[in-house]
Amino acid sequence: MLTTLAVANYRSLRSLVMPMGSVNLVTGANGSGKSSLYRALRLLAETAQGGVVGALSREGGLGSTLWAGPEKFSKGMLAGSEPVQGTMRENAIALKLGFAADEFGYAIDLGYPEPSMSMFDFDPAIKSEVIFSGPFLRDAGKLVIRKGPSVRSRDGKAWRVVAQHLAPFESMFTQIADPERAPEVLALRETIRAWRFYDHFRSDADAPARAPQLATRTPVLSHDGRDLAAAWQTIREIGDTRALDAAVDDAFPGAHVSVVSEGARLSLRFHQPGLLRPLSSAELSDGTLRYLLWIAALHTPRPPPLMVLNEPETSLHPDLLPALGRLILNAATRSQVWVVSHASRLIATLEGSDACQPVHLEKTLSQTKIEGQGMLDEPPWHWLEER
Structure with a gap:
């Protein structure tokens, strides 16, 4: 560490x-140097x-x-x-x-x-x-x-x-x-x-995570989430399935995720209470897709020594941020975590843990x-x- x-x-x-x-939370006003500190860590890498x-x-x-x-x-x-x-x-x-x-x-x-x-x-x-x-x-x-x-x-x-x-x-x-x-x-x-560094997962209509992916064992989610379905199934087969399911239920009570095979390709299905059919990745809202990407990234069966998350709250509804904080704290039991954030609800959740090392940046001259x-x-x- x-x-x-x-x-x-x-x-x-x-x-x-x-x-x-264990959990390093970097906060501060716009222009205070958060991005520079993040880039410095990337240069070291x-x-x-x-x-x-x-x-x-x-x-x-x-x-x-x-x-x-x-x-x-x-x-x-x-x-x-x-x-x-x-x-x-x-x-x-x-x-x-x-x-x-x-x-x-x-x-x-x-x-x-x-x-x-x-x-x-x-x-x-x-x-x-x-x-x-x-x-x-x-x-x-x-x-x-x-x-x-x-x-x-x-x-x-x-x-x-x-x-x-x-x-x-x-x-x-x-x-x-x-x-x-x-x-x-x-x-x-x-x-x-x-x-491992994660910046901003794509969730637009043409995002790679919305398309079926090749069925290749994927213990580490790619930086753009292109292999989400494969990473999800890999966690199911060699990772912590209970924790994976619990993370979905924590953010979306009553929902669950399945992976279906389409020949040599895999697709994600999101099951929600009240719906007669599951939603495909292409149908998910930006926030839901992005949150599923974070679940897959943070439940990797191959945890890194250091995981760096740059503004993980992007495109997420504020009500999801406490669950995201719990997700990050759980990942911190397996990896050292660095988080750059502006979101008050995410910050409050992380700072509520004894493992959190808050770092608030400011500028003088x-x-x-x-x-x-x-x-x-x-x-x-x-x-x-x-x-």
């Missing part, structure tokens, strides 16, 4: 260190897929994602007695992302490459990466260090080189898979790759902060030295 998430110089996140629990530099490029490049304010705020700037203005830069330009977890922690530093004759001098470069053990980075806990093109791993009290020619756009996760010389890289890579978090409230965190 992740215990701390740290971000520096990414959009409005000039310096943010966030404690994490991209490191294990080899796509962090490409993901930054799709956001407009490093220059578009870096913190646009001053490196430091003077007391006068904070008090409003002097204008916000740039100062002499003391540190190199860097976007930093990291987390601490029960077993291993990780941090990455991205910046610009050394000036050259290349036309790619503004392409983000990975300056450093580190894997460590313990609640935060310290010398005794460093296990694998990447500086520039070179990677070293701890060998007792000494260090040994495991790679010397990494390209600046390549993470060590994609280039090192040696279970003997660097087992931490392999273990952490597979853990991060197992993180355009930088995102955690409401009520003082310097002494932050989890301990250190970045890898720039030297």
Whole structure:
């Protein structure tokens, strides 16, 4: 389980260190930085897929994602007695992302490459990466260090080189898979790759979830819900059928869902009290279809170490939100959950659980902060030295 998430110089996140629990509820006004925090977590996930530099490029490049304010705020700037203005830069330009977890922690530093004759001098470069053990980075806990093109791993009290020619756009996760010389890289890579993100399920008339799907065992619902019927039947055969049925009844009292076979394809049927025939997926309202998608996603027979839900309340009737909150809390007994939400009824349900770690974001001088978090409230965190 992740215990701390740290971000520096990414959009409005000039310096943010966030404690994490079983259920992490991120709230705040529009423009407070919720989307930036969510994107920062997705960028961390991209490191294990080899796509962090490409993901930054799709956001407009490093220059578009870096913190646009001053490196430091003077007391006068904070008090409003002097204008916000740039100062002499003391540190190199860097976007930093990291987390601490029960077993291993990780941090990455991205910046610009050394000036050259290349036309790619503004392409983000990975300056450093580190894997460590313990609640935060310290010398005794460093296990694998990447500086520039070179990677070293701890060998007792000494260090040994495991790679010397990494390209600046390549993470060590994609280039090192040696279970003997660097087992931490392999273990952490597979853990991060197992993180699961769900943004907005499609529920329009042409949504993939409304059409019959191939009868293929599907322990993990796809991000767009295209395999809903197959995922539902997979849960019925190898997952928790009772919990699946209870989740439907909790949201739609007296209703149940069945899966029918149409040759090599499967279709969902929604049975409601008072109707003489079940409704197909094509006939369901947007909210009902979307809620069934959440039930399938959160009852996966292959729970991930981390499941991230971005505004799951979208298109749902407010009366469904308490049931959705209970659905999420139940999923949190099997996976660590991160939820970004605006919905007061969903927020109230989640905050009613002792497992919930609420994080309310606010902005001060355009930088995102955690409401009520003082310097002494932050989890301990250190970045890898720039030297």
